[in-house]
Amino acid sequence: MPEVIETRWNRLTAAELNALAAAGAVVLLPIGSTEQHGPHLPTGVDDFLATEVCARAVRELAGRAPVVLAPSIPFGLAEHHMAFGGTLTLSLPTLHALLRDLCKSLLRAGFRRILVVNGHGGNMTALHALVTELTAELPARIGLTNYFTLAREEIQDTLEAQPGLMHACEGETSMIMAAWPELVRAQHLPAAVGPPITLPAESTAPAYFAVSFKDFTASGVAGDARGATPVKGERLLAASATALCELLLGDEWARP
Template sequence: MSEVQWNRLTAAELRALAARDAVVVVPIGATEQHGPHLPTGVDDFLATEVCHRAAVLAAERTGVVVTPSIPTGLSEHHMAFGGTLTLSLPTLHALLRDICRSVIRVGFSRILIVNGHGGNMTALNALTTELTAELATPIAFASYFGAGREVVRQTLETQDGLMHACEGETSMMMAAHPGLIHEDQLAAAHGPRITLPAESTEPVYMAVPFDRITPSGVAGDARTASAEKGERMLAGCASALADIIVADPWAKQ
């Protein structure tokens, strides 16, 4: 199996991949509270897991490499719970600009930012446009749970899509990082259903701290989570993301 992780490859190997016009995948997540039963790194861990799986699948059909993840995103709405790290929007913009610029200077021209945190979605849509103009290189953006929306919807029993520290995220963590689950806290791991801001149909948007939405820090219901569901979603999201990589959306630019 070919190596797909940027930081496990030599500079010469990366230059060779750039010469093949390989795709560079940049995972971004968040470091924030995830209820009483999950660690703060969930969004980072899951985005990275899906990206690595997708790259292995796509590498059978095209050149692809995954950069080290960006573990911190826009999480101001979780700060009241503690345990959360957040960036400001200008900092996120600058960080992505510098990473993408570095990738381009190696010789790559196809970059896909892959998101694992609902709170990043609206900003990343806008920043992708900004980065494409600033760097004169087409940048693509996808959320892994958006790419795998159908398998997520078909797998979950208590909700239609991922929420927060919910059946879906807990199931995938059970499959990918079972040692980080606080199973003795699962009985308390439930809260109201929510709609991600980027998918809301409400006519007015206002910032609402997450502790006003759910005192447990959980949106959705983790009590029906299982490793089997998690593996199905991870595999399905990775397959969908691999298809996006191979389909070459940059060719349309």
């Protein structure tokens, strides 16, 4: 059997991490959220999926580029889900301070390249601003990607009820079915449907107003999970992981 190369930060020794830092390894820092995901999915979906895509990408990169997978940040900006219960949220200053402290720790450990891999739509706008501030403040190359936008064409080709990932939807449900089928409450799938949403960066609304998710979806779902399948989920996870590999091996990220 081929040797399994360990890349998860919290399963490596300090000496092993020092060696990876000396080799110029990129640190992947997944961030998600802990929030309601409709009647059929657990609250950890965004955290689980961001971390799973990173773990798959690291396995694909074995022997091609040094990468370390840091422990995930399971909390994000989820105020818009609080009305449903079951949700944990951070304030923006807390998220900023948390990211700053973690990035500083990574720098002190010898790493100089950090890629934040986001799994929660509600984090997107804030993370763009925070990564800009941290880049100006710290002597490191810090990047940001959203795993759910990395493989847009594959996602669009795979999904049947919607053009992209939404919330507790066909896409997220399919991926959980593929990776953790025991976490899906299948008896509640018939009720797992709601109106579509648009990602913040793609909105055409003339003005932004803060709105609770409960104001437009009684189910807590955006999109339609009723057509979710493990086959679709495996395809989405594989495509996202491969796209993340390509990003890490590309000239733009490799630039010092």
